[in-house]
Amino acid sequence: MVDIKDFGEYETAWCPGCGNFGILDALKKALVACGLGPHEVLIVSGIGQAAKIPHYLNVNVFNGLHGRAVPVATGAKLAHPGLTVIAESGDGCMYGEGGNHFISAIRRNIDITMIVHNNQVYGLTKGQASPTSDEGFVTKAQPHGVYSSPFNPLAVAVALDAGFVARGYAGMKEHLTDLIVRAIRHRGFSLVDILQPCVSFNKVNTYAWYKERCRELPIGYDPTDRELAFRTALLFGGRIPLGVIYEKTGRPVFEDRFTALKNGPLAVQKTDFDALRAIIADLA
Numbered sequence: 292m293v294d295i296k297d298f299g300e301y302e303t304a305w306c307p308g309c310g311n312f313g314i315l316d317a318l319k320k321a322l323v324a325c326g327l328g329p330h331e332v333l334i335v336s337g338i339g340q341a342a343k344i345p346h347y348l349n350v351n352v353f354n355g356l357h358g359r360a361v362p363v364a365t366g367a368k369l370a371h372p373g374l375t376v377i378a379e380s381g382d383g384c385m386y387g388e389g390g391n392h393f394i395s396a397i398r399r400n401i402d403i404t405m406i407v408h409n410n411q412v413y414g415l416t417k418g419q420a421s422p423t424s425d426e427g428f429v430t431k432a433q434p435h436g437v438y439s440s441p442f443n444p445l446a447v448a449v450a451l452d453a454g455f456v457a458r459g460y461a462g463m464k465e466h467l468t469d470l471i472v473r474a475i476r477h478r479g480f481s482l483v484d485i486l487q488p489c490v491s492f493n494k495v496n497t498y499a500w501y502k503e504r505c506r507e508l509p510i511g512y513d514p515t516d517r518e519l520a521f522r523t524a525l526l527f528g529g530r531i532p533l534g535v536i537y538e539k540t541g542r543p544v545f546e547d548r549f550t551a552l553k554n555g556p557l558a559v560q561k562t563d564f565d566a567l568r569a570i571i572a573d574l575a
């Protein structure tokens with residue numbers, strides 16, 4: 292049986308009080324609840340404070356370039372569909388540098404779980420605005436306040452008909468654990484956007500700020516109602532709904548369309564070098 296200790300305990304480089312700690316804890320608990328052993332899980336990240344998460348877990352890991360977690364996760368899932376593949380990074384990494392990959396993964400409906408630590412700021416590089424920063428947010432790099440309007444990942448995901456769209460909060464660990472479990476179990480692309488206080492560089496969206504606003508979705512909320520999901524995804528400010536905002540099953544999953552995978556995972560298939568040489572010769 293899998294135990295939380297199997298995922299290890301490591302010293303971190305995060306500031307005391309950072310929301311990343313709650314997310315790491317919830318993730319470990321979710322993996323245990325799913326009964327997944329470390330060898331069955333791959334976590335891919337990019338660059339940033341959130342992207343250090345695989346350094347602090349005993350699982351298969353790949354820490355790549357800024358914004359490139361999703362393409363690596365996609366390749367890994369195609370090579371080995373039996374793995375539980377999680378792409379996990381910050382809002383800058385996933386929605387800024389990796390924004391187009393986010394959109395493409397939803398359109399493909401590849402069976403990966405995307406976990407985004409959304410602190411509405413670039414933490415690692417000391418507090419510049421990120422794509423989810425509110426308009427007017429003042430930073431050292433944006434002394435007159437942010438001019439652009441914020442990117443809304445949930446509304447974009449619902450608009451693209453993503454199969455599973457959820458929002459959690461790092462300060463509500465049990466609730467967050469349940470969301471991650473449901474996201475991992477969902478077959479197809481799933482997004483868990485997690486509100487994460489950055490105690491060093493975001494002095495607006497603090498624990499107290501979230502406590503006042505974050506509310507679980509009402510009992511009876513129907514996540515299969517896409518119009519309702521879209522309206523819910525637009526709520527941010529006075530009230531912030533948490534939970535599974537949209538869920539849709541039955542969309543074809545990307546890896547199921549690959550004839551090459553009918554003979555088993557690429558990871559264990561033998562390479563046909565003669566066929567490969569013939570293709571290269573044809574291209575020459």
Ligand SMILES: Cc1ncc(C[n+]2csc(CCOP(=O)(O)OP(=O)(O)O)c2C)c(N)n1
Nearest residue numbers: 339340341357381382383384412413414415
């Ligand atoms: C292509 C590229 N652009 C910029 C950087 C510099 N950089 C490193 S981390 C980072 C911001 C990370 O912010 P976010 O993804 O929100 O994660 P956080 O640190 O807040 O967890 C930036 C801009 C980089 N490493 N590579």
Ligand code: SF4
Nearest residue numbers: 306309340414489490
């Ligand atoms: S800078 Fe912010 S995001 Fe980075 S470790 Fe510190 S509190 Fe966390």
